[in-house]
Amino acid sequence: MFENLLPALNDHNLPYPDTIHPIVVHFVIAMVLFAFICDLIGYFSANSRLLEVSWWNMFFATVSIFIAIIFGQIEAGLAQAYDAVEPVLNLHTLIGWSLSGIIAAITAWRYVIRLRDPKKIPMSYLGVGLLLTILVFFQVYLGDELVWVYGLHTVPVVEAIKEGVL
Template sequence: MLELLPPLNEHNLPWMDTIHPIVVHFVIAMALISVVFDLVGVVARRPNLFEVSFWNLIVATVAIFIAIIFGQIEAGLASPYGGARDVLNLHSTLGWTLAGVLALVTGWRYVVRQRDPLVLPRGFLALDAGLATLVLVQIYLGNMLIWIYGLHTVPVVRAVREGLIS
């Protein structure tokens, strides 16, 4: 069955380069800008920004599941070594958690929007802060996987293939 899969390239991937970071940048941008628009909307008393925030949450919620699919595939092909295994496991677990939190926030936001589109409850703003914190932690862990452990970079893939690291 493995012969049906395309051969892996120098990044240890069946496609040209990692897709997960490309898609996940949409999630990062949309989720964080949603929080910013909520905050500015409340402070500046500009409820029209709540509508922009809502649609950004919708896009982020859809995009995170696409990012997770590619992230899981690429994590399975990554050949993590040493401490990278623990960071990758934590990043994967928090990614699924973030997907759940994002879906919850989007669902709650939909209900709030139906009741009164001009007001955001304080509890929602607290959850917004938690969402932003979780996104920032994920950014940190993802950066560690690339910039410290070099997963899917050509030198690390070559070293793993040659048995220099395991």
């Protein structure tokens, strides 16, 4: 009944030309990692301008991660995940949603720190930033595995699923 209202899916099994989630999520990754680097350098060099750069990167990363998750959920739903990929896709999804809350909470904490003294951050914030960086790298590993190992939304894998090979 509603099938006529939906756009047709292409060779990548998407209603638009290519995946959008990786494009948006790369901004999030870059902003979070750059924010941590700016915090490190700003902390050890006492350069408060770098702390301001870090704050704005975390702010925009917080907004962007929700956009990345929306497209990630759409694209995961259209991926026609086969048995071997499901555990990795489920873990990637769980960590992605968790990261949205973690990044939002860290950004809120950073905002409070910025209000109290915009020229300093505590060492504990750097420790949390390091843990966030490690978690982001693990999430990147899982995302790379979904594309480069399992081939989600690649033409050969989509065709194999349609032909019943996978």
